[in-house]
Amino acid sequence: MFRFRDRETAGRIVEGLRRMSLNLFLMHVCGTHQDTLVRHGLDRLLEPCGIKIRQGPGCPVCVTTEREIEEALLLARRGKTVATFGDMVGVPTESGSLAGLRGEGADVRVVYGIRDAVALAERTGKEVVFLAIGFETTAPSTAVTLLRKPPPNFSVLCCHRYIPPAIRALLELGETRIQGLIEPGHVSTVIGTRAYEEIAREYRIPQVVAGFEPLDLLMGVYLLARMISRGEVGVVNEYTRSVRPEGNVKALRVMEEVFEPVDVPWRGFPVIPRSGMALRREFEEYDARKRYEDELRELEGKEFRPHPSCRCDRVLRGLLDPPECPLFGKVCTPRSPVGPCMVSSEGSCAIEYKYGRRA
Amino acid sequence: MCLAVPGRVVEKKGELGKVDFGDGTLREVDLSLVEVEVGQYVIVHAGFAIQVLDEEEARESLRLWREILSQG
Numbered sequence: 001m002f003r004f005r006d007r008e009t010a011g012r013i014v015e016g017l018r019r020m021s022l023n024l025f026l027m028h029v030c031g032t033h034q035d036t037l038v039r040h041g042l043d044r045l046l047e048p049c050g051i052k053i054r055q056g057p058g059c060p061v062c063v064t065t066e067r068e069i070e071e072a073l074l075l076a077r078r079g080k081t082v083a084t085f086g087d088m089v090g091v092p093t094e095s096g097s098l099a100g101l102r103g104e105g106a107d108v109r110v111v112y113g114i115r116d117a118v119a120l121a122e123r124t125g126k127e128v129v130f131l132a133i134g135f136e137t138t139a140p141s142t143a144v145t146l147l148r149k150p151p152p153n154f155s156v157l158c159c160h161r162y163i164p165p166a167i168r169a170l171l172e173l174g175e176t177r178i179q180g181l182i183e184p185g186h187v188s189t190v191i192g193t194r195a196y197e198e199i200a201r202e203y204r205i206p207q208v209v210a211g212f213e214p215l216d217l218l219m220g221v222y223l224l225a226r227m228i229s230r231g232e233v234g235v236v237n238e239y240t241r242s243v244r245p246e247g248n249v250k251a252l253r254v255m256e257e258v259f260e261p262v263d264v265p266w267r268g269f270p271v272i273p274r275s276g277m278a279l280r281r282e283f284e285e286y287d288a289r290k291r292y293e294d295e296l297r298e299l300e301g302k303e304f305r306p307h308p309s310c311r312c313d314r315v316l317r318g319l320l321d322p323p324e325c326p327l328f329g330k331v332c333t334p335r336s337p338v339g340p341c342m343v344s345s346e347g348s349c350a351i352e353y354k355y356g357r358r359a
Numbered sequence: 360m361c362l363a364v365p366g367r368v369v370e371k372k373g374e375l376g377k378v379d380f381g382d383g384t385l386r387e388v389d390l391s392l393v394e395v396e397v398g399q400y401v402i403v404h405a406g407f408a409i410q411v412l413d414e415e416e417a418r419e420s421l422r423l424w425r426e427i428l429s430q431g
Binding site: 032146254 | 405406413
């Protein structure tokens with residue numbers, strides 16, 4: 001059904017791009033796009049066509065702040081079971097990592113999704129806190145689960161975030177001249193293409209929603225390059241087999257029911273207005289920040305800073321390629337990561353390192 | 360983490376189903392966010408199907424690309 005890898009079509013796309021004689025800087029916000037770009041060497045195919053692409057803040061683990069991780073660490077130290085996605089446990093902070101705490105005897109569990117965390121709460125009867133990270137792709141699973149009334153010993157440390165406000169923030173910052181955006185296929189599967197149309201109008205920026213097979217991404221770049229060279233502004237959908245204009249209405253409805261937008265900082269960014277998902281009052285009983293308010297008060301007023309030499313902030317704003325960081329591949333490796341971009345399989349640094357491009 | 364993979368629904372029981380990811384892996388998946396029939400392909404993320412893949416659209420986009428590329 002899905003023949004999105006054939007070489008001949010890829011060759012024709014690249015040839016078409018070469019003929020356009022371009023000089024473009026594009027950005028995407030998705031770890032899976034970055035993986036496709038680097039794994040299949042598409043970035044190196046596109047460079048001679050005059051196309052440079054960087055990953056912005058599109059890695060949920062990477063944009064989670066030091067403070068949010070410290071909250072999870074504190075709860076784990078206080079005897080709660082903390083369950084979360086695998087990449088999250090390795091992110092180091094000043095006071096350690098969840099993986100480190102596990103080594104010291106804390107109960108930290110890696111789960112595939114929130115359903116496993118609820119099952120754990122049911123099975124063990126212990127206080128289980130699910131560190132919920134992720135964009136609109138993941139947030140509906142948290143929403144559905146809370147609507148089903150999980151057991152009272154289960155709670156959520158909610159760190160979900162919305163992608164469109166981050167895109168706005170990037171464009172507002174204006175640190176780089178982004179000529180086109182490649183929007184994430186699976187976030188867009190949930191939120192639809194309409195979400196980007198307002199951004200296109202407001203910032204006069206061409207955008208393409210693209211899937212994750214090599215041909216999806218190449219064709220997405222082709223459609224975007226064609227728009228840019230014709231001076232067009234708008235949103236084109238390459239990933240039509242999964243992304244509809246209205247998105248997944250059911251998923252959007254449950255998210256709306258459970259979350260409300262709040263202003264939150266992202267790693268590498270200042271506070272981004274209405275970019276965080278907080279649990280609505282009706283779900284307070286499952287809100288770890290409410291349930292453990294007294295314990296978490298210990299973190300109040302404290303400042304948490306990332307490692308002073310870590311350049312994840314600049315990588316996440318699309319200002320730097322990983323090998324340009326002085327720590328990359330030397331001090332900072334997946335075995336001893338300094339920043340989250342080297343931990344997460346969706347981080348630019350980890351992806352660059354994984355495919356053998358070690359500075 | 361945002362990694363989502365396509366698979367075919369081979370069994371459905373209420374809101375849960377079994378999805379075949381093609382490499383012999385069968386996984387239990389929550390289907391409550393989609394309207395899907397056995398035999399259709401879904402995109403699965405963190406144990407939840409987030410969309411039903413449209414096979415017709417898949418074929419159509421491949422056809423459309425060839426057309427766009429042949430125009431140069």
